[in-house]
Amino acid sequence: MSQEIIASIIACMTGFVVVYAVTPYLIRSLQKRNMTVKDYNKKELTMVARPGGPSIILGIIASELILYAFIPSLSIIAILITTVISFFVGFIDDRKVMGGWFKPIGLVFASLPIIFLGTYDSSLLFPLFGSVKIPLLYIGIIAIVIPITGNTINSIDVLNGVASGFMTIAGFTLTISLFIIQNYEIAIASLPLGFISLAFYKYHKIPSKIFPGDSGALSLGGMYGALAITGGVEIVAAIALLPAVINSFLFLSSMKRIVEHRQIKAKPVEHTDDFRLKATNEKEAPITLVRLIVARGPLSEKQIGYVIFRLAIFSSVLAIITAFMMRVAI
Amino acid sequence: MNKELYIFLFSMWILVILGGGFLVIVMGPLEIHGFEIYDLILSSIVKGIVAISLVIIWIIILYKIKNWFFKKEIKF
Numbered sequence: 001m002s003q004e005i006i007a008s009i010i011a012c013m014t015g016f017v018v019v020y021a022v023t024p025y026l027i028r029s030l031q032k033r034n035m036t037v038k039d040y041n042k043k044e045l046t047m048v049a050r051p052g053g054p055s056i057i058l059g060i061i062a063s064e065l066i067l068y069a070f071i072p073s074l075s076i077i078a079i080l081i082t083t084v085i086s087f088f089v090g091f092i093d094d095r096k097v098m099g100g101w102f103k104p105i106g107l108v109f110a111s112l113p114i115i116f117l118g119t120y121d122s123s124l125l126f127p128l129f130g131s132v133k134i135p136l137l138y139i140g141i142i143a144i145v146i147p148i149t150g151n152t153i154n155s156i157d158v159l160n161g162v163a164s165g166f167m168t169i170a171g172f173t174l175t176i177s178l179f180i181i182q183n184y185e186i187a188i189a190s191l192p193l194g195f196i197s198l199a200f201y202k203y204h205k206i207p208s209k210i211f212p213g214d215s216g217a218l219s220l221g222g223m224y225g226a227l228a229i230t231g232g233v234e235i236v237a238a239i240a241l242l243p244a245v246i247n248s249f250l251f252l253s254s255m256k257r258i259v260e261h262r263q264i265k266a267k268p269v270e271h272t273d274d275f276r277l278k279a280t281n282e283k284e285a286p287i288t289l290v291r292l293i294v295a296r297g298p299l300s301e302k303q304i305g306y307v308i309f310r311l312a313i314f315s316s317v318l319a320i321i322t323a324f325m326m327r328v329a330i
Numbered sequence: 331m332n333k334e335l336y337i338f339l340f341s342m343w344i345l346v347i348l349g350g351g352f353l354v355i356v357m358g359p360l361e362i363h364g365f366e367i368y369d370l371i372l373s374s375i376v377k378g379i380v381a382i383s384l385v386i387i388w389i390i391i392l393y394k395i396k397n398w399f400f401k402k403e404i405k406f
Contacts, residue, residue, distance in 0.1 A: 124353075126347075126350030126351065126353065126354050127347055127350065128347065128350075128351065129350060129351040129354040129355065130354050130358070131354070131358075132353055132354050132357050132358045133358075134357070134374065134377055134381075135370070135374065136370065136371065136374035136378075137374050137377055137378050137381065140378070235346060235350060238346065239343055239346060242339050242342055242343065243339065245342070246335075246338065246339065246342070249389075249392065249396075250396065253393055253396065287400070289335075292334075292335060292400060293332070293335070295400075307332060311335060311336070311339065314336060314339060315339055315343075318339070318340070318343045322343075322347070325347075
């Protein structure tokens with residue numbers, strides 16, 4: 001056990017330090033190459049480097065390889081390969097704008113390492129009621145979980161610091177839940193996710209110096225989904241992501257189809273004179289979490305971010321309660 | 331609006347717990363016999379249909395709750 005603790009500490013520190021140290025260089029490199037995008041929520045013209053995925057994936061690779069050196073588990077390899085494929089799917093979309101279906105289909109391929117390496121348990125565990133064995137159906141679930149978690153995190157990346165802050169909260173919640181259900185190996189493998197997200201948050205929080213982009217968001221989301229599957233905490237992981245799930249659900253139920261954000265003409269929110277955000281009355285605009293948050297009155301970008309973090313903490317508490325309920329059977 | 335969001339979140343959580351219970355009670359003991367080598371595949375197909383039906387019902391319930399909570403806030 002002491003070897004696992006040492007491995008965990010080294011892996012987490014490595015992941016954190018790599019992202020913390022590499023991201024400033026990445027920012028300068030992206031700015032030199034004019035790979036910047038406009039931050040539309042700032043009064044002054046502000047160009048922000050994008051994407052931050054390369055530093056995030058470097059941190060993930062470094063931390064998980066260190067873990068693998070101490071704990072040579074096939075699950076860690078499956079998590080790592082799934083995350084790397086998710087990164088590349090996002091990176092392609094960062095460099096060349098693809099259609100709305102590209103990311104979901106690409107992320108289905110990201111789920112293949114978990115299936116082929118067999119690093120999953122086909123029993124789906126539910127709180128209070130026990131588990132149900134679904135051997136063939138579970139393979140279908142694996143194929144859709146990675147696209148769902150990847151795109152869910154990508155869709156919550158709407159304001160400065162939200163995606164990385166949200167993943168910090170959800171990542172640590174997943175770790176705590178894995179410890180509660182006594183899956184120590186995957187709990188240790190999940191720890192770097194929270195630390196890497198925290199390191200990136202330092203540069204992503206308002207005012208952002210870098211945006212994660214699709215490569216960053218899909219890396220974080222892909223790793224989260226892989227941890228949920230290999231750790232057997234699919235339900236807990238889904239509950240911790242509920243605010244982001246609500247955002248995706250609201251968007252899809254109002255648009256009634258999968259579209260890229262760039263294809264949306266009607267805006268769900270707009271700026272006031274003092275650049276706070278307020279909800280529009282456009283019937284064609286998608287309903288989003290941000291639109292609901294500002295429905296009663298305009299808020300600043302920072303205030304909206306903190307509302308989302310409070311929702312994330314609330315759903316994290318529900319997720320941890322759910323993890324305890326997994327150990328109880330009616 | 332924040333209060334409604336927390337209630338909506340909590341409702342989703344309750345639906346997940348109850349839906350999971352229904353799945354375990356209904357799908358858990360579900361087994362198909364008499365088709366020899368096709369027993370497992372048929373059983374999986376039936377379980378898949380039950381699961382997808384439950385997800386559709388879950389989405390419809392959430393859609394109704396969403397309209398009930400948020401329609402007066404955002405006119406859609």
